[in-house]
Amino acid sequence: MKLRYERPYLKKMNVGVMNKFGSRSDFQPVKFIDGVSVKSLTDKYGSPVFVLSERQIRKNYQSAVRSFNTRYPKVQFAWSYKTNYINAVCNVFHQEGSWAEVVSGFEYHKAIGNGVAGNHIIFNGPEKKEADLKLAIENDSLIHIDHFEELYKLIDICEALNKKPRVAIRVNMDTGIYPLWDRFGFNYENGQAWNAILKIVGLGKMQLVGLHCHIGTFMLSTSAYAIATSKLCDLAMKCKNQLQNPIEYLDLGGGFPSTNTLKGSYLPGVDTVPPIDDFAEAITTTILGYGFQQNELPMLILETGRALIDDAGYLLGSVIANKQLSDGRRATILNFGVNLLFTSFWYDHHISPAQDFTHYTEETILYGPMCMNIDVIRESINLPLLSPGDLVVVHKVGAYNMTQWMQFISTRPAVVLIDETGQTHEIRQAETLKYMEIPESVPVHLQHKK
Amino acid sequence: MKIKKNIATSENGFIFNPSTGDSFSSNPIGAEILLFMKSGKTSLEIKEIILENYEVEPAQLERDWEDWLLQLKDANLLDL
Ligand SMILES: Cc1ncc(COP(=O)(O)O)c(C=O)c1O
Numbered sequence: 001m002k003l004r005y006e007r008p009y010l011k012k013m014n015v016g017v018m019n020k021f022g023s024r025s026d027f028q029p030v031k032f033i034d035g036v037s038v039k040s041l042t043d044k045y046g047s048p049v050f051v052l053s054e055r056q057i058r059k060n061y062q063s064a065v066r067s068f069n070t071r072y073p074k075v076q077f078a079w080s081y082k083t084n085y086i087n088a089v090c091n092v093f094h095q096e097g098s099w100a101e102v103v104s105g106f107e108y109h110k111a112i113g114n115g116v117a118g119n120h121i122i123f124n125g126p127e128k129k130e131a132d133l134k135l136a137i138e139n140d141s142l143i144h145i146d147h148f149e150e151l152y153k154l155i156d157i158c159e160a161l162n163k164k165p166r167v168a169i170r171v172n173m174d175t176g177i178y179p180l181w182d183r184f185g186f187n188y189e190n191g192q193a194w195n196a197i198l199k200i201v202g203l204g205k206m207q208l209v210g211l212h213c214h215i216g217t218f219m220l221s222t223s224a225y226a227i228a229t230s231k232l233c234d235l236a237m238k239c240k241n242q243l244q245n246p247i248e249y250l251d252l253g254g255g256f257p258s259t260n261t262l263k264g265s266y267l268p269g270v271d272t273v274p275p276i277d278d279f280a281e282a283i284t285t286t287i288l289g290y291g292f293q294q295n296e297l298p299m300l301i302l303e304t305g306r307a308l309i310d311d312a313g314y315l316l317g318s319v320i321a322n323k324q325l326s327d328g329r330r331a332t333i334l335n336f337g338v339n340l341l342f343t344s345f346w347y348d349h350h351i352s353p354a355q356d357f358t359h360y361t362e363e364t365i366l367y368g369p370m371c372m373n374i375d376v377i378r379e380s381i382n383l384p385l386l387s388p389g390d391l392v393v394v395h396k397v398g399a400y401n402m403t404q405w406m407q408f409i410s411t412r413p414a415v416v417l418i419d420e421t422g423q424t425h426e427i428r429q430a431e432t433l434k435y436m437e438i439p440e441s442v443p444v445h446l447q448h449k450k
Numbered sequence: 451m452k453i454k455k456n457i458a459t460s461e462n463g464f465i466f467n468p469s470t471g472d473s474f475s476s477n478p479i480g481a482e483i484l485l486f487m488k489s490g491k492t493s494l495e496i497k498e499i500i501l502e503n504y505e506v507e508p509a510q511l512e513r514d515w516e517d518w519l520l521q522l523k524d525a526n527l528l529d530l
Contacts, residue, residue, distance in 0.1 A: 007479075013473045324520045
């Protein structure tokens, strides 16, 4: 029997550091995801490949719902489509009872295609086309108005259709978190939000049923939500008392952090991120303490995205090559880059090898295969020695990557869902050249002669 | 390609360069190769031994060998 090979490796020791290779006992190869071997996944579906755990998605959802409905009587989640709008994923959320939150006609049609009832679709976003608005009105969807332009456009459409849609306004506000997301919606502090409310209620062409805000994403402050909630409550109270227009729901948007580690943060996300329970506590105690009568408590809507799916997603990929850079630093080239892992611009993603290794580690830069300088997955990571062909698992990639991925110099890989019984399902095929060229056409004078 | 004469190496992979004061550590296969290099074996001979004893393709070893020499050079351990 020959010995297991590992490439020879040398590491400079710093004076005063006793431990030869730093303490890296936290390294474990990740060979299985929900009981399915990583190797079998890449053998079957190719490398790279995205993998989602249905079990984890459901677990996250149920636990988030529990955080809220153990504290408040009327809670409704609406799945933020942009976070991950692969239909199978959306339908896991819909099966669990989630409504849909969409921000474009494209997403709106996806939600309808997934069988979501029109009155369970929340239509957000600054760009809603006239045809989409008309459809949303016909379907009795909840339209969240973003700006005055849209408000006037809706008034015109209402007159033409002779319908009275159910609407909310998006409110932006100072919650003590900077920069303010004041480019979306109507501002609270300068009275713009109240003006919009006066206009809607005064004209009587629409039913003002809700108030919405989305104060940011990956928010680490629970008190920001308490502030946002109290400002929405203030508007809701004024609607009821001054305009005799009670508000049916408050939509606090998304923004809860996942347990990823933000770039530049000293401690890993798992140690620094408040649990959803803390956000739920801040929001619900604010509403409950605001003085609504029990039978007038507004429904609480949440559009939580990343916190519900980030840790249910994995990206499996392979090592292409190792290199030494001109300044002596080590580099590893992987077969996926920022084209597939958009979130590596924000996060220091945790990455594990998928096979056994010794306790020797090296500090390396992880590059993707794109021919561009910004294609860096990790600027510096301590990893066991990897060899070409080795598999790696990138953790917590379920949010935004499968919607913001770029099709650049190659096609996008398959997405696989592992169901609760451990069966794998290809929920999005790997793209092909043929697929990519379907929308193209070459004018006759540019066609090559066969 | 020779290791500098005054470099101290140990079987468990500890390497010390007395002229610079730098110390290094290597994984077991690196330590083994260093000892061979110090004993005066040629690159060819060492690679043959590795191929005989370890589960590795010649092409892979060839690439890693280049990389290994770069590491040694970088660490100032080679007699150039
Ligand atoms: C209006 C709205 N709701 C919900 C979300 C989901 O946010 P998150 O993933 O931070 O929970 C977003 C994300 O940008 C959003 O813009």
